[in-house]
Amino acid sequence: MKAKIRVGIPRGLLYYKHKVLWTNFIKELGADPIISPETNKEILNNGIKHSIDEGCLSSKIYMGHVDWLRNRVDYVFVPRVASYSKNDQTCVRLFALPDIVENTFYGIKLLKYNLDIQNGKTEKVEFLKLGLKLNKNIFTVISAYKKAKIRQLEYEKGQEARQIKLLENVGKLKILIASHSYNTYDKLIGFPVKHYLEKLNTEVIYADRVSKNNAIKASCKISKSLYWSHNQEILGAVELYKDKIDGIILLTTFPCGPDSLVNDLCIRKIKNIPIAYILIDELQGEAGMHTRLESFVDIISARKGVTRCR
Ligand code: SF4
Numbered sequence: 001m002k003a004k005i006r007v008g009i010p011r012g013l014l015y016y017k018h019k020v021l022w023t024n025f026i027k028e029l030g031a032d033p034i035i036s037p038e039t040n041k042e043i044l045n046n047g048i049k050h051s052i053d054e055g056c057l058s059s060k061i062y063m064g065h066v067d068w069l070r071n072r073v074d075y076v077f078v079p080r081v082a083s084y085s086k087n088d089q090t091c092v093r094l095f096a097l098p099d100i101v102e103n104t105f106y107g108i109k110l111l112k113y114n115l116d117i118q119n120g121k122t123e124k125v126e127f128l129k130l131g132l133k134l135n136k137n138i139f140t141v142i143s144a145y146k147k148a149k150i151r152q153l154e155y156e157k158g159q160e161a162r163q164i165k166l167l168e169n170v171g172k173l174k175i176l177i178a179s180h181s182y183n184t185y186d187k188l189i190g191f192p193v194k195h196y197l198e199k200l201n202t203e204v205i206y207a208d209r210v211s212k213n214n215a216i217k218a219s220c221k222i223s224k225s226l227y228w229s230h231n232q233e234i235l236g237a238v239e240l241y242k243d244k245i246d247g248i249i250l251l252t253t254f255p256c257g258p259d260s261l262v263n264d265l266c267i268r269k270i271k272n273i274p275i276a277y278i279l280i281d282e283l284q285g286e287a288g289m290h291t292r293l294e295s296f297v298d299i300i301s302a303r304k305g306v307t308r309c310r
Contacts, residue, residue, distance in 0.1 A: 004032040005134060007111060008069030008076045011036045012062035013094065016181035017208065017230075021152035022077065025127065028144030029135040034073050036065040038187040043068055048282060050104050057189070057253035057282060058182050059093045059100075066101055066108075075111040076101070082116035088216075088229035089118070091258050156212075163209040167244045172203040173300055176241050178234050178266070179251035180259075181208045189280050190251055196290055197249075200297045205245055207237035215240060222269050231262040238266055247274045247300045249293075254281040274300050 007026050009015055015022070015035075026033040036043070039061050047064025055063075069076050082095035093100075098112045111133065113126035124145060131141030167174065175197055177184050184190040184206060197204050207215075215236030219226060222235050238248060250266060252259040267275055276296045278289065 004030065005075070006032050006034050006073040007134070008034045008036065008066075008073035010062055010065035010069060010076065010078070011038065012065045012186070013058060013097070013182045014079070014081055016185050018152065020155040021148045024148035024151050025131070025144050026077070026134070028147055029131055029140065031134050033077075034069065036068045039064070039189075040187070044188060044282070054255070056093065056256045057280060058180065058186075058256070060282070061186060061188070062097075062182075063101070063104065066105065070105055070108050075109045077111045079112055080114045080116070082114070082121075083118040084115070084229050085117050087227065088232060089227050090229055091256075159206075159209040160211060163205060166203055166205065167241070169203055172201060173247070173297065173304065174203045174205050174245040175247045175249060175297075175300070176205045176207060176238065176245045177249050177251055178207045178238050179249075180230055180234070183251055183253055183280070184208065189253060192286050192289065193249065193251060193278065193293065196286075196293050197297070200293065202297060205241060207234045207241075210237045210240055223265060226262065226265075228258045228262070231258050235262060235266060238270060242270060242273055245273070246304060247276070247296060249296070250275060250277045252277070252279050254279055274303065 009019075009022055009026075023033045023035070043064035044061055045064070046067045047060040047062065050063045050067055051060040066076055066078070078098045078101045080095055080098050081090055083089050095116070098110055102108060102110060111130060113130045114121045115123050115126055127145045128138070128141055131144055132138065135141055135144070177190065177193065179190060184194070194204050212233055215233045217236065218239040219232040219236035221239050226232055226235065248266075248270070250259075250263045252263060263277055267277070274296065276292065278292065
């Protein structure tokens with residue numbers, strides 16, 4: 001039997017947003033998606049080695065995941081996502097991603113698509129072009145895209161519905177982690193924050209488990225001129241949830257240009273709710289972060305007149 005083509009997907013950046021679409025599309029085409037492991041110190045250090053100093057921590061981690069995959073698979077999946085609509089744009093590090101990877105790892109074989117609505121590159125057409133590289137049957141490719149897209153949308157709806165239920169839970173303090181999905185769910189960046197908040201008996205609410213369209217509309221109440229799509233979604237989630245939560249954690253990796261502006265905007269515009277700004281860098285230790293989270297939860301508890309049990 002012919003061996004399946006192995007397509008490596010780096011567990012970083014937009015993987016956390018589009019993972020259901022990507023993995024199902026590759027599977028439906030008869031190839032084997034291989035996801036790099038959870039971020040660990042070795043992946044981080046290799047990512048740092050293969051990045052410029054000025055890169056943000058999230059992109060350095062991504063490079064570590066590419067490095068882990070590159071000699072284990074036939075292709076590494078590195079899309080270029082530049083804009084989702086005529087009115088937005090992603091961070092420059094995201095739309096330069098395939099070029100950065102190809103210029104860092106010479107000879108690496110990439111599978112890529114180019115989502116850029118501002119320049120007429122739609123997701124469907126780009127996926128069909130990409131799919132034909134793995135499977136020559138156009139009908140199989142069209143069907144793979146449709147099935148993968150439906151599963152992604154169902155996954156997102158399910159996540160949102162579960163979170164709405166959590167918001168109805170009146171027993172616990174609710175804290176929104178306002179961050180990019182790739183920071184929130186990364187084992188070294190957001191996981192320790194989430195884990196410690198849960199240990200402090202709070203309910204963690206996520207900015208990416210909300211309808212994307214509703215979030216983008218809501219973000220206009222805070223800023224009409226913001227054009228970074230992923231920051232629009234985070235800001236919109238803050239606006240949508242602000243009356244249902246007890247505190248907000250702005251979780252950012254160093255040095256992130258979009259977040260530094262948007263976090264400042266958020267702090268100035270969102271009143272009457274405690275906000276903590278946590279900036280994670282390569283040298284981050286957990287002890288300092290625990291102290292900050294404990295103080296933050298203490299402040300919220302005192303404000304609500306809640307006694308916190310440890
Ligand atoms: S938005 Fe910030 S964290 Fe994300 S890739 Fe750009 S600089 Fe890095």
